[in-house]
Amino acid sequence: MQLIKNITEIISRVGRSTTYKEGINLDIDKSVSQLKKRGFVILDHLVGSSQFSKIKTSINNKIENDFALQFPCLSQSKVNLERDKDLIERNFLASNIQLSKRGLTFDRKDIKSYPQMLNDFRPSTLTMPMPSELDYFQLWLDPIVMSIVSAYIGFDPHMTEAYVRRNFPSEFMVMNFNWHRDTNHHKYLVKAFIFFTDCDIKTGAHHYIAGSIHDPRFRDKIYFTDDEVHFVWPFGSEDHMTSKVPAGTIIIEDTRGLHKAGIPQKDYRDLGYAIFTPPNMFRRSKPLYHIEQLTYDRLSSEQKNFIPNANILYG
Numbered sequence: 001m002q003l004i005k006n007i008t009e010i011i012s013r014v015g016r017s018t019t020y021k022e023g024i025n026l027d028i029d030k031s032v033s034q035l036k037k038r039g040f041v042i043l044d045h046l047v048g049s050s051q052f053s054k055i056k057t058s059i060n061n062k063i064e065n066d067f068a069l070q071f072p073c074l075s076q077s078k079v080n081l082e083r084d085k086d087l088i089e090r091n092f093l094a095s096n097i098q099l100s101k102r103g104l105t106f107d108r109k110d111i112k113s114y115p116q117m118l119n120d121f122r123p124s125t126l127t128m129p130m131p132s133e134l135d136y137f138q139l140w141l142d143p144i145v146m147s148i149v150s151a152y153i154g155f156d157p158h159m160t161e162a163y164v165r166r167n168f169p170s171e172f173m174v175m176n177f178n179w180h181r182d183t184n185h186h187k188y189l190v191k192a193f194i195f196f197t198d199c200d201i202k203t204g205a206h207h208y209i210a211g212s213i214h215d216p217r218f219r220d221k222i223y224f225t226d227d228e229v230h231f232v233w234p235f236g237s238e239d240h241m242t243s244k245v246p247a248g249t250i251i252i253e254d255t256r257g258l259h260k261a262g263i264p265q266k267d268y269r270d271l272g273y274a275i276f277t278p279p280n281m282f283r284r285s286k287p288l289y290h291i292e293q294l295t296y297d298r299l300s301s302e303q304k305n306f307i308p309n310a311n312i313l314y315g
Contacts, residue, residue, distance in 0.1 A: 028147050028148060028151055029151075031043075031148050031252075032148060032151045032152050035148065035152050035190075035252060035254065036152065037211070038210040038211055039208065039209075039210055039211060039212060039213045039253060039254045039257040040208055040210065040241065040251055040252065040253045040254070040257075041148065041251070041252050042245070042249060042250075042251050043144060043145070043148075043249065043250040043251070043252070044245075044246075044248065044249055044250075045144060046139075046142070046248045046249075046250065047246050047247070047248035047249060048248060049248065051135070051138070051139060052139065052247070052248045054135060055135055055136060055139050055196070056196050056247065056270075058131075058133075058135070058136075059128065059164055059196055059270060062128055062131065063114075063126060063128055063164075063166055064114040065114070067108055067111055067114075067117075068128055068129070068131070069108075069126050069127060069128055069129075070127040070128070070129055070163075071105075071106075071107045071108050072096050072099070072100050072105035072106060072107050073105060073106055073107075073121070073123050073125075073126060073127075074092065074099055074104055074105055074123065074124065074125070074174065075104060075105060075106050075120075075121035075122065075123060076121070076122040076123065076124055076170065076171055076172065077120065077121055077122045078103060078104045078105075078106075078121070079104060079171075079172065083102075084102065084104065087099075087102070087104075088172060091172075091173050091174060091175050091177070091178055091223055092172065092174045092175060093175055093222070106120075106121045106123075118168070122168075122171075123168060124167065124168055124169075124170035124171075124172065124174050124177075124263075125165055125166070125167050125168070125170075125174065126165070126166040126168075127163055127164070127165050127166075128163060128164040128165075128166070129163055129289060130162035130163055130164075130289035130290075130291075132290055132291050132292040132295050132313070133295065134295050134298050134299075136162075137291065137295060137299060137303065138303075139194065139272075140159065140162050140192075140194070140272065140274045141159065141274075141299070141303040141306055142250070143302070145192050145250060145252065145274075146302060146303070146306065148252055149190050149192070149252065149276050152190060152252075152254075153188050153190060153276070153278075155278075156302075156305040156306060157188060157190070157276040157277055157278055157279065157306065158276065158277060158278070158279045158280075158306060158307070158308045159274050159275065159276055159306045159307065159308075160184070160275050160276070160277050160288065160308065161273065161274070161275040161288045161289065162272075162273065162274050162275075162288075162289045163272070163273055163288075163289065164196070164270060164271065164272045164273070165270070165271050165273065166268050166269070166270050167204050167261060167263070167264055167268060167269045167271070168264060168268050169263065169264050169265060169266065170263050170264075175223075176260065176261045177260060177261050177262075177263050178223035178224065178225070178260055179207075179218070179223065179224040179225070179226070179228070179229045179258050179259070179260045180222060180223050180224070180258070180259070180260065181218070181219070181255070181256055181257065181258060181259075182255040182256060182259075182275075183256075184275060184277050185277045185278065186256075188276075188277060188278045189254060189255060189256050189275075189276070189277055190252060190253070190254055190255075190275075190276045191252075191253050191254075191255045191273060191274065191275050191276070192250055192251070192252050192253075192272075192273070192274040192276070193206060193243075193250065193251045193252075193253065193271055193272070193273060194249075194250050194271065194272030194273075194274070195243065195245055195246075195247055195248065195249045195250070195251075195269075195270075195271060195272075196247055196270035196271065196272060197247050197267075197268070197269055197270045197271075198245075198246050198247050199243050199244065199245050199246075199247075199249075199269060200244045201242065201244070201262065201265075202264070202265045202266055203264050203265070203266065203267055203268070203269050204261065204262040204263055204264035204265075204268075204269035205242040205243045205244060205262040206242070206243040206251065206259065206260075206261060206262060206271070207240065207241065207242055207243075207259060207260050207261075207262055208241045208243075208251075208253055208257060208258070208259040209229070209233050209239055209240060209241070209257060209258040209259070210238075210239040210240075210241050210257075211239055211257075212239075212257040212258040213254050213256050213257040215258075217232065218258055224258070229258060242262070243262075276306070279308070283308070283310070287308065287310050287311040289311060290311055290312075290313050291307060291311055291312055291313065292312075292313045292315070293312060293313060293314050293315060296312050
């Protein structure tokens with residue numbers, strides 16, 4: 001199995017050597033160096049841009065009017081503290097089917113309006129799948145992001161996941177609200193976070209432990225508590241990073257390092273996600289987003305390198 005794994009790794013890298021994109025006014029080398037040492041880099045070149053504002057408006061409309069969401073959704077109002085004690089203890093780590101069988105979810109047919117949905121079901125998280133629209137892919141595959149990611153990994157990876165999450169105040173610790181490490185790939189894994197709302201501690205700052213990709217600690221289970229992590233990296237310490245950033249900020253992280261989503265204390269937080277891993281011709285799982293051929297054809301050649309063939313809807 002290890003031989004097959006090694007061969008797969010070699011094949012995935014053939015013809016994908018890194019190239020720097022022309023016309024980018026940014027010190028790519030410095031960004032990549034920080035990413036390798038600290039595990040993250042912060043970009044602000046889209047803050048206040050018309051490109052970003054257009055997408056932000058679109059996201060609000062798709063979530064609040066079109067309900068273009070991933071269903072079923074977990075409903076906090078349906079959680080019974082006694083009956084669902086087992087799920088609470090394991091941070092609701094369960095499939096949508098399991099949650100639905102427990103009666104803890106709601107679907108599109110249950111929604112009459114956006115305020116009614118929030119009032120009746122009190123969701124902690126709403127997930128919007130990536131729309132097959134050019135403006136979204138132009139932002140998710142921003143030239144600066146592609147350059148840094150490719151230079152860091154050493155070849156052009158595939159964008160294997162792309163979506164937006166809206167997080168609300170939560171009574172419960174639901175999966176990614178806990179400290180964890182991503183395990184999509186053991187060696188090549190980068191995630192770009194795109195902030196669509198101003199972010200601070202009260203609106204759910206993202207937390208990351210700088211340098212933890214090189215630290216052997218906290219690898220013996222899936223999730224860790226604040227007390228466990230804060231004992232080593234107290235809140236406010238040099239390596240405990242919190243995303244107090246304006247809308248339009250992009251943070252690129254190697255999320256094999258310790259990180260967690262902060263829980264908003266008020267309002268909500270909109271955050272876009274792009275996950276980059278090596279191309280894999282043997283991947284059998286269903287694509288986690290789609291792009292229509294007409295949209296794909298309008299991408300640059302560099303952007304097309306980042307899209308797996310299985311994600312393209314030909315027609």
